[in-house]
Amino acid sequence: MKKLWICLIGGAISLAIAGLLLSIFVGQSPSALDLSARILLALAVAAFIGSALLRPKAMRADPAGRVDALHAQASASSCTFQDVAANEEARESLKGLVDYLKSPEKYARYGARMPRGVLLYGPPGTGKTLLARALAGEAGVPFFALSGSDFVQMYVGVGASRVRELFKNARKAGKCVIFIDEIDAMGKKRDDQSSDERDQTLNALLSEMSGFRPSDGVIVLAATNRLDTLDPALLRPGRFDRQIEVGLPGKSERLSILKLHSRNKPVAENVNWEALAQDTSCFSGASLENLLNEAAISAAAREAERIEASDIRAAYFKTVAGADRPSTASRKERAVIALHEAGHALAARHLVPENRLTRVSILPAGGGCAGYTLSIPPERTMLNKRDIENQICVLLAGRAAELLVGGEDALTAGASNDLSRAAELVGAMVMDLGMVGEPAVALRALHRACGSAGNGAEQCKEVLAELYASVSALLRSHSGELLKLMEALLESESLNGEELEALFAADNSSEIASPDLPCACKKDAPPEGENEGARMV
Numbered sequence: 191m192k193k194l195w196i197c198l199i200g201g202a203i204s205l206a207i208a209g210l211l212l213s214i215f216v217g218q219s220p221s222a223l224d225l226s227a228r229i230l231l232a233l234a235v236a237a238f239i240g241s242a243l244l245r246p247k248a249m250r251a252d253p254a255g256r257v258d259a260l261h262a263q264a265s266a267s268s269c270t271f272q273d274v275a276a277n278e279e280a281r282e283s284l285k286g287l288v289d290y291l292k293s294p295e296k297y298a299r300y301g302a303r304m305p306r307g308v309l310l311y312g313p314p315g316t317g318k319t320l321l322a323r324a325l326a327g328e329a330g331v332p333f334f335a336l337s338g339s340d341f342v343q344m345y346v347g348v349g350a351s352r353v354r355e356l357f358k359n360a361r362k363a364g365k366c367v368i369f370i371d372e373i374d375a376m377g378k379k380r381d382d383q384s385s386d387e388r389d390q391t392l393n394a395l396l397s398e399m400s401g402f403r404p405s406d407g408v409i410v411l412a413a414t415n416r417l418d419t420l421d422p423a424l425l426r427p428g429r430f431d432r433q434i435e436v437g438l439p440g441k442s443e444r445l446s447i448l449k450l451h452s453r454n455k456p457v458a459e460n461v462n463w464e465a466l467a468q469d470t471s472c473f474s475g476a477s478l479e480n481l482l483n484e485a486a487i488s489a490a491a492r493e494a495e496r497i498e499a500s501d502i503r504a505a506y507f508k509t510v511a512g513a514d515r516p517s518t519a520s521r522k523e524r525a526v527i528a529l530h531e532a533g534h535a536l537a538a539r540h541l542v543p544e545n546r547l548t549r550v551s552i553l554p555a556g557g558g559c560a561g562y563t564l565s566i567p568p569e570r571t572m573l574n575k576r577d578i579e580n581q582i583c584v585l586l587a588g589r590a591a592e593l594l595v596g597g598e599d600a601l602t603a604g605a606s607n608d609l610s611r612a613a614e615l616v617g618a619m620v621m622d623l624g625m626v627g628e629p630a631v632a633l634r635a636l637h638r639a640c641g642s643a644g645n646g647a648e649q650c651k652e653v654l655a656e657l658y659a660s661v662s663a664l665l666r667s668h669s670g671e672l673l674k675l676m677e678a679l680l681e682s683e684s685l686n687g688e689e690l691e692a693l694f695a696a697d698n699s700s701e702i703a704s705p706d707l708p709c710a711c712k713k714d715a716p717p718e719g720e721n722e723g724a725r726m727v
């Protein structure tokens with residue numbers, strides 16, 4: 191009803207303006223053509239003014255030139271804890287708040303102090319927003335969602351007034367859940383560089399949070415990827431005093447997330463969910479959802495009856511490594527790429543047989559890589575020295591294969607990413623983990639404690655040289671396999687796990703052929719991303 195009145199008044203104002211403009215424009219006996227042009231112009235101006243008047247307040251720009259999102263975001267959440275898989279601890283902890291949100295008076299009567307604020311922390315895509323929505327949905331209360339960056343403003347005081355406005359709206363709504371995503375944008379630790387504006391915004395948030403009474407039934411949830419960067423004032427009792435970690439899912443949790451997101455999809459029965467859960471280590475809930483969505487899109491594009499295992503496999507590789515692109519490399523360049531990847535794959539097969547070697551490809555994929563080898567380690571909580579050394583050897587094996595078969599002239603720029611990752615790992619062994627030389631000495635910590643302890647570069651170089659020599663020897667002793675794999679890659683462009691197994695199971699030729707390889711430059715940087723669990727080299 192109120193909206194109708196606003197529309198009527200807005201319409202009347204626009205008409206009045208149109209009439210006024212028309213009378214001004216037609217005041218001087220114009221020609222018929224002039225007259226119609228003027229009428230059109232007057233109507234256009236009136237329509238513009240009218241639409242500005244009629245635009246809802248939520249969409250109008252604020253004095254700092256930003257769209258006011260605070261009104262627009264209050265919504266009823268339709269999702270519940272049924273829509274969240276895994277995250278057992280977080281779900282249980284939040285479920286305990288549902289009853290409070292439904293009847294806060296009950297808790298007030300007992301003098302119970304519920305947490306004012308709950309902080310969910312963990313990597314992106316792990317379901318923090320989903321959990322907050324589920325809490326509001328389950329309790330049937332409005333959900334206010336904002337991002338910390340919405341409060342970060344250029345003008346002093348604007349952020350703080352936004353905070354106050356948000357809480358004013360929330361109070362009007364009665365019982366509700368307020369969710370502030372990326373709270374670190376407004377709640378970073380204060381230091382010399384922090385600005386008045388940010389301090390005021392944070393203070394406004396803290397004082398608004400303290401202003402609620404237990405009987406109000408308002409819960410503020412916030413999410414961050416970096417708990418350590420937050421201002422300690424935010425974490426004090428009475429503020430975000432409950433902190434819940436929302437971590438990456440383990441294997442069984444990934445299985446339950448995959449099952450949940452396949453509920454509404456016609457997936458073929460022969461899909462091996464266990465294997466998929468195994469191969470998706472370090473995937474977040476969001477990446478798993480995305481994977482199934484990609485598979486659904488490709489099945490829909492084919493107008494297939496069901497989503498087949500092959501759709502899921504293709505979506506998996508696309509998610510992990512990026513979509514395959516047609517190769518533009520020359521035949522000789524392709525030979526170098528195939529040799530380099532064969533080196534990685536062979537080293538992985540022999541040194542880390544516990545990993546699942548799922549794909550070797552010489553097609554360019556995401557992140558500018560010219561080819562890649564994907565080997566998936568089993569889930570484990572801690573790496574030992576041998577594991578790290580093996581990782582380094584697998585990284586160095588691409589370069590070792592180039593040199594072994596092609597000689598100095600075949601060295602390519604494509605190994606640069608492998609070499610820098612190997613250097614980082616060996617640096618950690620020497621500097622942080624005390625795994626080289628004196629077993630109780632971590633050079634970096636020693637340096638901090640004593641002011642000087644050497645930079646460890648010589649030790650790192652020695653370790654790298656040793657590991658490089660050992661992986662070169664390994665490849666030399668399996669040179670037949672190396673060349674066979676290289677040829678198979680040149681022929682098929684990519685090989686999956688079963689194809690690799692079949693290839694290795696067949697008899698080996700043993701003599702190493704004389705190389706015909708140019709010194710081609712190729713990029714071989716694996717895409718940066720969240721899926722580091724699957725090792726791409």
Ligand code: ADP
Nearest residue numbers: 274275276314315316317318319320475476479
């Ligand atoms: P975050 O806020 O931690 O970045 P989101 O809550 O925005 O992550 O997650 C994005 C999407 O990923 C969700 O909408 C959902 O589809 C999916 N997702 C993430 N975690 C889970 C989970 N534990 N269970 C089911 N789906 C999940």
Ligand code: ZN
Nearest residue numbers: 588608714727
């Ligand atoms: Zn490589």
